[in-house]
Amino acid sequence: MPQNDVFSALANPVRRNILMQLRKGPRAVKELARGFDVGRPAISEHLQVLRKARLVREEPRGRERYYHLDPRPLSEVDAWLEAFTRYWDRRLAALGEVLDKEKTR
Structure with a gap:
């Protein structure tokens, strides 16, 4: 997978679920792991896959690493999908x- 392949990163349901959890705010790995x-x-x-796709950023806090959602690459996906949305509309x-x-017949 290329380093910034957002579509490949989003293809995995576990990664999508992680992103959904990160919408609520930063989480440590141990917090995220509890739900799986x-x-x-x-x-x-x-x-790490999400980080390489630039969908999350890492913040060291002592011995823990906290992950934050970075939604900017999702706007690129949204722009790409817009053409299909217009087609189906x-x-x-x-x-x-x-x-x-x-x-009326």
């Missing part, structure tokens, strides 16, 4: 027009 059936080493590996609007015409 995998151990701290696995969570640490997932966090047009398709659904066209379908709505056809259905409306069918109702």
Whole structure:
């Protein structure tokens, strides 16, 4: 996986769940690991993937490392998805027009 491949980082459900938890604020690895059936080493590996994709940043606090969500790369994903959103909006609007015409017959 390229270092900044946001899509690959988001493809994993564990990593998506970690990002959802980080929306509430910074968390240490041990806090994040409590919500999963995998151990701290696995969570640490997932966090490193997220860090390389620039989706999280690391803050050392004593012996712990706290992770913060960095949503900026998600805006790039949102911009990419916007073209598909417009496509489906047009398709659904066209379908709505056809259905409306069918109702009046």
